[in-house]
Amino acid sequence: MKVAFDNNLYLKIQREKIQERIAEFGDKLYLEFGGKLFDDFHAARVLPGFKPDSKLTMLKGLKDQAEIVIAVNTDNIMSNKVRGDLGITYQTEVERLIDAFKEADLYVSSVVLSFFKESPIVDQFIKKLENNDINVYRHYKINGYPQNIPLIVSEDGLGKNEYIKTTKPLVVVTAPGPGSGKMATCLSQLYHENKKGIRAGYAKYETFPVWNLPLKHPINLAYEAATLDLNDVNMIDPFHLEAYQKIAVNYNRDVEVFPLLKEIFSKIYGSSPYNSPTDMGVNMIGFAIKDDEGCKKAAYQEIIRRYYEAKKYNFLGRFPDEAVEKAELLMNQSGISTDNRKCIAACLKKRDSGASNCMALELPNKKIVTGKRSNLLSAPAALVLNALKSLAKINDDLDLITPSLIEPIKALKVDRLGNHNVFLHIDEVLLILSIQSLTNTLSELALKQLPKLKGCQAHSSVLLREVDLNACRKLGIDVTEEPVSLGKKLYIR
Secondary structure, three states: OOOOEOHHHHHHHHHHHHHHHHHHHOOEEEEEEOOOOOOOHHHHHHOOOOOOOHHHHHHHOOOOOEEEEEEEEHHHHHOOOEEOOOOEEHHHHHHHHHHHHHHOOOEEEEEEEEOOOOOHHHHHHHHHHHHOOOEEEEOOOOOOOOOOHHHHOOOOOHHHOOOOOOOOOEEEEEOOOOOOOHHHHHHHHHHHHHHOOOOEEEEEEOOOOOOOOOOOOHHHHHHHHHOOOOOOOEEEOHHHHHHHOOOOEEEHHHHHHHHHHHHHHHHHHOOOOOOOHHHHEOOOHHHHEOOHHHHHHHHHHHHHHHHHHHHHHHHOOOOOHHHHHHHHHHHHHHOOOHHHOHHHHHHHHHHHOOOOOEEEEEOOOOOEEEEEOOOOEOHHHHHHHHHHHHHHOOOOOOOOOOHHHHHHHHHHHHHHOOOOOOOEOHHHHHHHHHHHOOOOHHHHHHHOOHHHHOOOEEEEOOOOOHHHHHHHHHHOOEEEEOOOOOOOOOOOO
C-alpha cells in the first residue's frame, strides 16, 4: 500500500492535544483509551503509514506524566474469553499488556477487576498479579447503571468501589477488549477524587470512527465492519450539531449514553464540562491523513476482509446471520464487491481447477502467486515459498527446500511427536530456509524478501490452521478465508 498517513505528524498533534486537555482540568486527567493501545493492526490497514504501536509511542513521549490502569471484566476471566486477533484469553492479554508497557518504560500502577465476583480462577489471577507487585482493585456492578443516577453517584454506587491510588497527572485507563468497564472505572475515580478535593477530569481517546470525516467515508464504514460483534453504528452526533452547528461523527453507544453521562458529570462536578460526546474525545487521527484516496482503497480492502471474517465466525457459530448481512450491506454502501480483492478470484480459479486446498497472494508489483497443499507442505507454506521465489526472481522450477530434507522432519512429527498434522507449515519451512541460508545463496536471497510480504493480500480456499494464520499475521499478510472446513474433523490440531 502507498503511504497515505503521516505518522510523525499524528504523534506530534496527538501528544499536544492530550497535554492541552490535562491543563484544562488542573490536577489529574483520566483518559479512557478505546481500541488497541498497541498492535492496532486495524488502523494500520485502513491508514497506510500508521504504525501499529503509534499510540504507545505517543504515550512514551508523555511517560513522565502518565501511568497506566488496566480494567478487565471478571465475567470475561471466568468465561475464559479469548481475544480473537491473538487467540489468547483476556487475563493473558492483561499480562501481555503489562509486560509491553514495562518494556516501553511506562508505569503500570494497577489492574481493576470490574463487575467483581469471587471465583477460583479470579483469585488465582489476583494472586499472580500481586506476586508480581501489581496493585489490584475491585469494582462492583451497580444495579441500574447507567440510568439510576441517584444510586450511581452515591456511597452505595461509585462510592462502594475501591479507590485506585494514582500518582501521575495523566492516568490512562485501557483494557484487553470491549466491555471491560473502562468508563465506569473513570467515573468511579472522578467521584472519589472529587470527595478528596482533587480536581480530576475525564476525556476519551477513541481512534474510530474518525469524527472529522464524513459519516459514510470508507474508513468509518470499515470501523462498523470491524465491530460487527458489538453492533456499533456510526451516526451524526446530534448533541454536537445542536451545540455548535457543526457535523461530527460518533457512534451509537456514546450518543445513547451521553445524556446520562452529562448528568453524572453535573452531579460530580456541579456542571458538565462537555456539551457532546465528541467534546469528550481527543482523537486527532483525521488531521494526519495526507492521501484520502489511498486511505479509501485500503479501507475497501478492510471492509471485504471483515465480510469474510464475519462469514468465517458465522460458520464457526460465533457470529449470527445478521452480522454477515450487515457486512454485506457495508460492502454495498461502499460500492464494492469481493471482485475488488484480486486474490479471491485467483484462489477460487485454482480451486475450481482441482486444487481444493489452495491460496493466492497479490505481490507489491500486482503479480498474483498461488500455492496448494502437497504431500509435504500446507498450502500457506507453499504459497509463501512461491512468493519468495517470485520476489527474488528465482526460477519457479527450482525447489527452495529439497523433498529429501522435508521427509525426516515429517517423520519426526508423526512417528516421534505423535502429530496427526503431517504437513510442514510456514514457520517450519522458514526455519529450514534459515538453516540452509548458511550454505545456500538461494535460501539467503529468498529470506531477504520476507519484509516485502508485509501488507500483501491473500485468500484461502479453506479455513486455515491457527499455526499458519499466526505466521501470516507475523509476516504482515492480510488473509481472508472461505468458510469451508479443512477436512471433516471438528477439532483440528
